[in-house]
Amino acid sequence: MSTASRIRIRGIVQGVGFRPFVFRVAQSLGLAGWVLNGEEGVEIHAEGERAVVDEFVKLLKSEAPPAAQVVSVEILPAEREGFSGFTIKESERKDRPTVRISPDLPVCQDCLRELEQAGDRRFQYPYINCTNCGPRYTVFWGFRTTVRTPP
Numbered sequence: 001m002s003t004a005s006r007i008r009i010r011g012i013v014q015g016v017g018f019r020p021f022v023f024r025v026a027q028s029l030g031l032a033g034w035v036l037n038g039e040e041g042v043e044i045h046a047e048g049e050r051a052v053v054d055e056f057v058k059l060l061k062s063e064a065p066p067a068a069q070v071v072s073v074e075i076l077p078a079e080r081e082g083f084s085g086f087t088i089k090e091s092e093r094k095d096r097p098t099v100r101i102s103p104d105l106p107v108c109q110d111c112l113r114e115l116e117q118a119g120d121r122r123f124q125y126p127y128i129n130c131t132n133c134g135p136r137y138t139v140f141w142g143f144r145t146t147v148r149t150p151p
Contacts, residue, residue, distance in 0.1 A: 004033070004078040005053050007044040009060065011071030017132065018042055018068050019088050025059050032083035037091040047080055066108075066132050108133035 009018075014037050022035040022044060029052050033045040046053050057075060064070055107115070111130055114122045122128050 001050055002048065002080065003050045003053060004045065004047045004080040005057075006076045006078040007046060007057060007060075008038075008041060008074040008076075009044070009070055009072070010041040010074075012067070012069040013042045013064075016067035017065045017130075021063075021065050021068075022060065023086060023088050025056060025063070026086040029056055029059075031056055031086055033081075034083070034087045034089045036089040045078060045081070045083075047083055106133065 019035050019037065019042065022042065026033065026035070026046065029048065031046050031048040031052060033047050035042060035044045037043075046056055048056075057073060061070055061073060107128060108130065111122075111128045111133055114120045115124060115128050117123060
């Protein structure tokens, strides 16, 4: 039986490649709907067979990107809207965000390979990162606090 669910995921799920991950999983399972970054985490509308939606939720918990940390998953019934595919929607902002920010992580093996491979467009690029190892907030904060305006 075809159903629709509204899924809210809280934790460290923004800035870590979670929406593209959700998109890939939904596509692989043939689900329709959308995903977006909300003010408190990631919001998902999923339409498909009940067993497939259940498998989708299970995979979101067990296969999340390395830098993500899922703290809670809330599943609510929703009205079917008849989507023909799955999309990543633009982030919503109605109020002040309360989402968690991921900590700085070490550079992952994929980035290190690119960093050290001559001819790669990121060869020796000091700010290298990806969705698995995330942006270096301390680099940006340190830069911001040390830049001075000329007298």
